Amino acid sequence: MKKESLIAIFLGLIFGLFGAILIINTFSHSDSEKGKNLISEKKEITLSPVKTIDLEPLIINNPKNNIVVNTDQISIEGSADKNSLIVIQSPAKDTVFQNKDKKFKVDFPLVLGENVIKIVVYSKNINLKNQEKTLFVYYLPNEI
Amino acid sequence: MKIKKIFIFLSIFVIFFGILINFVSFAQEKTATSSSEKEVEILKEKIASKVAQLRQESNQAFAGRIINISEDQIEIKNRNEKKIFVKLDSALTKYYKIKNNKKEEISFSDLKKNDYIVVSGVNTDRGINANSIFVDEKYLVDFGRIIEINKDNYWLKITTVTNEDIIVDIETFTKQWIVNIKDLQLERTGFSKIKEGDMVHFVTKDEKNENSHYSAQKIVIIPQEYFLK
Numbered sequence: 001m002k003k004e005s006l007i008a009i010f011l012g013l014i015f016g017l018f019g020a021i022l023i024i025n026t027f028s029h030s031d032s033e034k035g036k037n038l039i040s041e042k043k044e045i046t047l048s049p050v051k052t053i054d055l056e057p058l059i060i061n062n063p064k065n066n067i068v069v070n071t072d073q074i075s076i077e078g079s080a081d082k083n084s085l086i087v088i089q090s091p092a093k094d095t096v097f098q099n100k101d102k103k104f105k106v107d108f109p110l111v112l113g114e115n116v117i118k119i120v121v122y123s124k125n126i127n128l129k130n131q132e133k134t135l136f137v138y139y140l141p142n143e144i
Numbered sequence: 145m146k147i148k149k150i151f152i153f154l155s156i157f158v159i160f161f162g163i164l165i166n167f168v169s170f171a172q173e174k175t176a177t178s179s180s181e182k183e184v185e186i187l188k189e190k191i192a193s194k195v196a197q198l199r200q201e202s203n204q205a206f207a208g209r210i211i212n213i214s215e216d217q218i219e220i221k222n223r224n225e226k227k228i229f230v231k232l233d234s235a236l237t238k239y240y241k242i243k244n245n246k247k248e249e250i251s252f253s254d255l256k257k258n259d260y261i262v263v264s265g266v267n268t269d270r271g272i273n274a275n276s277i278f279v280d281e282k283y284l285v286d287f288g289r290i291i292e293i294n295k296d297n298y299w300l301k302i303t304t305v306t307n308e309d310i311i312v313d314i315e316t317f318t319k320q321w322i323v324n325i326k327d328l329q330l331e332r333t334g335f336s337k338i339k340e341g342d343m344v345h346f347v348t349k350d351e352k353n354e355n356s357h358y359s360a361q362k363i364v365i366i367p368q369e370y371f372l373k
Contacts, residue, residue: 113280138205
């Protein structure tokens with residue numbers, strides 16, 4: 001074999017090897033880019049905290065249930081959800097009002113004997129259940 | 145002469161001094177008396193308020209329907225179906241009937257089975273020692289959603305929060321109110337303005353009428369539109 005032929009084969013091998021490395025590098029680079037793109041296309045799922053609804057419970061501070069009083073009027077004091085609709089009903093009176101603040105205070109008349117007083121709270125959020133309390137107040141003058 | 149003047153001067157001095165001493169001691173005595181009187185008054189007031197407080201704490205009221213009567217004892221059943229024994233004292237226990245927000249004295253013999261009574265007295269282990277017994281009306285105060293309206297016979301079928309269906313007759317004497325959803329004022333209303341789906345708060349006597357319905361004393365309607373605002 002001639003000396004020129006050997007040099008040509010050698011150079012061909014060198015260039016072939018170089019070309020192969022170049023092509024492999026290019027493909028592997030494009031693959032990693034593709035992968036990168038795929039990852040970035042994935043939308044990040046973030047879990048937002050569950051919204052808790054702070055419902056103020058209906059609390060009656062005054063009067064105590066089953067109390068005996070000797071006056072024909074009592075003050076109903078308590079707290080409930082802000083802006084809720086409160087209905088207070090008894091055989092003596094009906095009262096409906098919006099609870100603008102958390103606390104409420106209502107003067108309420110009594111009849112002689114047993115007074116069944118139902119207090120119902122309708123929350124501003126219609127998905128929430130109504131709250132209710134029933135008070136038994138005994139107006140018995142000269143008994144205490 | 146000089147001695148006489150000195151004697152007069154000394155006599156006047158002694159007299160005035162005596163009067164002054166008397167006055168001062170009298171004033172001191174009076175001050176002491178009035179301050180001790182005040183203390184006694186304060187003590188009396190404290191005792192009276194304490195006695196009132198103790199009486200209020202010990203004196204309780206219990207209500208229920210009479211299920212048994214004997215000479216010295218009544219058995220009642222309260223709203224929670226619990227039986228309570230009421231001890232009577234022929235010398236002490238007084239009996240009244242409440243009608244139109246007034247009480248009139250009655251006697252033990254006027255009590256009968258199924259009467260609804262309010263007993264005022266002291267709770268003991270053996271039952272209630274009754275001071276006074278009042279024959280009263282038992283009322284039902286409740287609320288719920290209107291699920292059916294009968295326009296021929298004027299009744300409302302209501303589902304209460306305890307999922308109980310109650311039929312309430314709207315009588316000629318029934319006071320009918322509706323909540324104005326704009327200003328939340330109560331306004332007079334009529335049967336024709338009530339709709340299925342409205343909320344209703346009602347007061348009835350706790351006994352059924354000839355139709356086996358409750359007769360409404362009064363109703364308060366909350367229109368369903370209020371909840372859609």
